[in-house]
Amino acid sequence: MSELIKKVTQLLNDKTVDVFIGYGKGSADRIRAIFVRSAEQTEKLVLNSACTQNLAGYILKQEVKHLGKIGVLANVAALRSMLQLASEFQVKDGEVLALFANPDGTLTEFIDFHSIEVFLTTTDTGITSDEQERIAQLEALTVSERWNFWNKEFEKCIKCYACRAACPMCYCHRCTTDVNQPQWIPVASHERGNLDYHLMRAMHLAGRCVNCGECASACPMDIPLNLLTYQLISPIKTGFGATAGMKADAVYALSTYKPDDKENFII
Amino acid sequence: MQEFEPKIVAFVCNWCTYAGADLTGTSRIKYDANVKIIRFPCTGRIDFMILMKAFENGADGIIVSGCHPNDCHYSTGNFHARRRWIVFRNLLNFAGIETERIQFSWVSAAEGFKWADVVNNTVKKIREFGPNENYKKIAVSTLFNEEGTSNE
Amino acid sequence: MEQQNIYQPYLMEIEKITEEAPMVKTFRLKFTNEEEGNNFSFRTGQFGEYSVFGEGEVTFCVASPHTRKGYIECTFREAGRVTTELASLNEGDTIGFRGPYGNIFPIDDWKGKNLLFIAGGIALPPMRSVIWSCLDQRDQFKDISILYGARSVADLVYKQELEEWKERPDVNLVTTVDPGGETPTWKGDVGFVPTILDRMKPVSENTIAIVCGPPVMIKFTFPVLEKYGFSDDQVFTTLENRMKCGLGKCGRCNVGKVFVCKDGPVFSRTQLKDLPDEY
Amino acid sequence: MEKELKILKYSDLSKLIERFHAKGFPVLAPVRKGKVVEIELVESLGDIALDVLLSTQSAKKTAFPKVEKVLKYTLAKSGVTQHPVDPDTARETILFGVRPCDASGFKSLDAIFGEAPGDQFYLKKKEKTAIISFSCPEADEYCFCTSVGGGPGNTAGSDLQFTGIGKDEIFVEILTEKGKQIAAIFADLLSDSPAGIDKTKFLADVKVVFDSDKVVENTSASFNNAALWLEQSLRCIGCGACAFVCPTCACFDFQDEQNTKQGVRLRLWDSCGFSLFTLHTSGHNPREVQSQRWRQRIMHKFSYMPQQLHVVGCEGCGRCSRACPVDMNIKEHLTAIAQVG
Structure with a gap:
């Protein structure tokens, strides 16, 4: 903790970064993102097990960018978000400085994408066993049982778009949902609108999702949205050998192909 | 009760399957009339949202068909499409939508007989599956017919 | 009687379509239900919500003057979702119209004064309603000047009416196009509206500028x-x-404490200065 | 009307729901669904989550649903035909077990939709809803009703209010004519209240944290204080969660949906937090960045609504703060605004 404060103070003092995005104390027992812009503000930094939010989403926010060079306290998901964003030409190498807090309290500083790539090769980036189990449970159901499950979940959706706003990969200036010539996804949060929206979002995140879980934790109606995209991680990995957010120069799995891609359903 | 006649929409590539379907016709091969063909420049252009829309607008089944691998008019469109279909089928299945309702196939301009087979088999399969009830419940017409406004 | 469904539009038939400029059209609309048409009235400055069924609604000022009954006109540029669809319609097609909404130009207060209209591009339509309303009771006003500018000669709307106003001895019309937008046969001015206005040296005494x-x-x-x-x-x-x-009600056009739809769309500059810069 | 005070036994509460159903009144009440609490139709008292602090969404959806049909039409070669949509098809319904802030939240909506010309879709539904609110025995750190003129036992907007006193008894306040009619359904279960019951003893202690008048005054003066709004909204990600769970947010959108033969126009919830909310077709956006949109949300509730409609558009329920994925705590921000200058 003191390590972090010391480091961020130094980064701000020698102007390596102008703003450092870290965690601070929030309401009640919550943790929130804070934007540290001076050495005095570093006192507000907090680091504990509740610090799970993927802060990489903020590095693309217009008003944060205006503050100057960004440093960010990145967890594994945030590091992967950065690489994925890099592969989609949203961040340039060296543009954002990332600090990673090791379990032993030390800090690892990443100033370029290469070091993140190397670091991630020895890091567990998979989804949790709990999440795996939930997916397995759903997969064990019949198709119509799954339809009913999702129907019930989507019924709760109020289309507040918190999932989209919280997702570091949902950075489009105009989301497909908001494209209205023609209006492809119904804006209404009725069954059809919700089904369309969530399937569209899952499909657009297939091969890009870095399993940070922000969508599900942002959802005020507690819809397990992350399962939709998590479920696609494994077929994309086994089928095409691709995992999102591991290489800064990766080619998006769904914008490329291999002549011998395996399938068993095309006649 | 009237017997269920499946409505099938076929999204086909202009260069292979469309020509193939044409050949089926000019060869006077008979096939089920349940299918409505929509021509696309390439299977690579067939977005998954177009397929979702077909269901919403009352399709009981969908056929997506294009050039055999390596035969794409634009070299690689069908390869790209194939990848997306693999992922999309996974997603549909996980979301509880019967993937059997979408038949993907490669039909070349010379395969008039194959096109007739694809259509006939799909119609037969969908006939067994029955109407796409899940989607009928959420169609615009359902919204239109719903009684007034409630506060429940 | 209290209106049950305030969001239900009147059905209107497109009676006549005039091409004004590239992408700009004028529709003359008449009520499909004659009785509704007879009961309908509006004042200059008000606007309405025009719907294309299946696409949604779009807001324009009523471009015809309130002194002319039996129809309304709207002029629009093809730009967004609804206007694109609107532009594809033909004479005889049906659209919806809700209105009239909003406040009015205080024309009655302007009686006995000089009027100076300054409009640019596609903003002439809302002005046209006022201009005709004033011209229809010409004796009530003193000098009427109109300064109208557009990007190019082709972009000038209501070309026929501009001719008409030019011919009238009781109207001083100045038309201008942006530098580079002129054609070899263009007889009007060349330059931006503020520049031309400066050259006109408008007299402020007893004058209202719109x-x-x-x-x-x-x-x-x-x-x-x-x-x-x-x-x-x-x-x-x-x-x-x-x-x-x-x-x-919907909250969209909220600027400070006013709603443009309800408290506007017509504002004096005094009122405008009271509002935050959010329009 | 003069309010009437009665006592009801806890053990009789389930009979109330039974009697409402017997009279043909559907009952809407908070129901626990996993981590969220929704306001839904209930069968019996067992379904109702009376112990929860607040439902996840506010009760506004009972009169202002998230999707509502306002128009329907058929299309033919000969043209468009409109079919009337009757705004008045809702049944008389009882909204049971909501909190005082939910009940009083309707006064903002009443002001917005009731202003001429009245929106009958909302008004009719509201008119047909009788509200039985339960005062709050506890509160959490997000609650600030007392700072905006409400309170854990605020009776504004309720037709009946129940307050648990002791283990077995409920203190019943009959507040309106509508409340009296509802109370008549279970009049035999009510006994006269002994004089001198002080319900405040049984209510949560919600501290006043800021002066609402000061917020109203300061918001108007702080419009151009860009630094303030930016500082508060830096972590705002621009979703609509706050507006959609809010009991007083009423901004909406219209969308048409149609197939080849028929179509509907729907009225949907919208939020001033979305970047597209005010975007003009020309590409010009009066509120371009998130801090301006955050300012709009606060200004609308605390400056514009008091000026236009003479109500403060906030009930202090704190739902927006609880729902916010990035922990934008409105209570904290309003306190900061109250202290400006």
């Missing part, structure tokens, strides 16, 4: 008016914000 146009034009026109002594009470404009309901 300004409408794109935000940049307005931004540079106000100082010129100030220079010639126009006070804030002498300058009027009509605002446009994104709207959905037109009735001060």
